[in-house]
Amino acid sequence: MKTLTLSTHYPRTILHCIQDQKGLCAEFLSDAQISPSVINDSRARVPIESHVKLYQKIAPYINDESFGYLEHPLRFGTFAIACEYAGTAETIGRALEKISRFYSVVTDDLKLDLQIVGKEAHFSIKLRKPELDKVFFLVETFLCIGFRLSSWLAGRAIPLKFCQFSYEPVENKNEYIFLFPCEHRFAGTGPNILAFDADFLNFPVLKTASDIRSYISRAPADLLNKLVGSDSFTNRVYAVLSKKDCDDAQDAKTVASELAMTEQTLRRKLRSEGSSVQKIKDSLRLDSAVFHLTEDKYTIAEISEKLNFSTPSAFSRAFKNWTGVPPEEYRNR
Template identity: 30%
Template sequence: MPAKIALPASLSGGRAATPIAFIRAIVLAYHRYGRDPANALARAEIDPRLLDDAAARVTAAQMEVISGHAMQELDDEALGWFSRRLPWGSYGMLCRASITSPDLGVALKRWCRHHRLLTDDIALELEVTPTSARLSITPQRDLGPMHEFCLVTLLRYVLGYACWAIDSRIPLQESTFPFPAPPHADAYALLFPGPVRFEAPQAAIRFEPRYLDLPIRRDEQALRAMLHRALPLTVLQYRRDRLLVQGVRQFLQSAGNRSATAEQVAGHLHISVRTLHRQLQDEGASLQQLKDETRRDQAIDLLDRSSRSIKQISALVGFSNEKSFSRAFKGWTGLSPQAFRGRGERGQGSVEPAGLSA
């Protein structure tokens, strides 16, 4: 293995997680067009000797510099993937064609449809079911050694744009790729947080369809600013999830999850515990508050719609004993469970829930 090479601090500072295989793919684009990649490598401060080290990695900043320089120098935003060039500004045109959409679902459908005007070497398709939205890529010709880099980058292009357009992180249910796990498979967890499956029929990402209903939050002015530095969207994760609270509530509603720990909730959402607490705080919520709300709503429903005993309801909503449940329920509604159940007979009507603990 080649000796470890120290990179200049300007671009190499920070975590080097981008596989050298992706840099090699850009070098292949230069060779395809009969051009010398030396200037692009130098601008990104990537020592050419690293190309011979299969285990080498570069930083996101280095990837951004070499990608942007190559796209302009080769006048091909597809970096040699397709049978013809996609001139500089092609993907910006797709963004502009989608930015006026009322919501993300329409924007992604436009993106898929308009991409066919750029090239027919691949087909993008958005399929929606009640439980999943699936964005897939189907090659229409052999992409050769560009296969992995093309599929990975295109999925990240669309995912990054979608997150930016609705100003929200989009958690992935699954990401699939139609090739064996590469030596740098660990890098996929950074690009596609969540379950990743190789040797699948298609390259695709799946996410909850409710994100498709979120409105587009960007305008032309924001788009122009974004296009000046669009490439970070392909490697960096969007932090804020506008539907995080809803996702946590949905997870806690399942009987087996009512007493879930922060670690279990964060693991289900494929984020860190720290990120979970920070994003909930940003939304003016907390995990304990959401647990209390879920337990309260389930308890009220069981008291109103079933004949189960207070002890049984206490256990069903996750309390270890009836006394703890009664104390919590009175804090939520101002009434004991027994009084709440009997309120209709006494003509007390509905009860407004009291404030929940943070």
């Protein structure tokens, strides 16, 4: 696996704040190596590292880490200080409490909360004016912080139970399989909740101040990288399939054998994370296809063969189903 991709939904969510400055948009997209011709195509993909470059250009320029989705800006550097503050905690529970307390001091526009409900811990975000966050950028961001920053601090993935969202399924919902490997509840109302085993709150924070500085310098890469939290079953299957070059012979039975479990157990565990072997295989193939098409090193037929499609036409049909355009058109954008 050469690169990881994500929906163009994500760069669009951060470009909106400078959309009236056309020349500047083009400059930022060029620096991030994102083609302007794909940015408004909801089914197109971009490399995660390109989105990270775009984020790292725009956030300091506008001096707002909320990208205009709050009534008042979150000044650039806010997340860095929050990470440093959380890193001084002894346990993950205390780290989440520190993050929640920090943002309550910085802004009145959002509230983070950590509650114990039976044997579960519920980390939630509530926006004072949710109508400003029409694309749910902040909800996704802070739930990712709750899951992925905590997992990184602990050196292992947080055992998610479910994620509840106060909105209906969104255009980028397929990304949630990796962002939040658990059951997804699109309630359409109510709180936005990340639920996990409360025992995790007692896990120690393992990262040093030096580790945290490195994490901050990469931000938001680790909040988006599919392989962060790699001991989720979704990512374990992704890793197995990556080694096999998307071989069609790698069905649920053979993957289960690789992971030393029954096929039924594998399916059940993936289902609990809102995933399946086929969904993961499609995601892996899409990431690989986008990389090779962007790299422009192989022909369509050669890419088809590398991804183990029976024919180039079968690859073209699958790619068009994933992205809305055939691979030739995607390459020429």
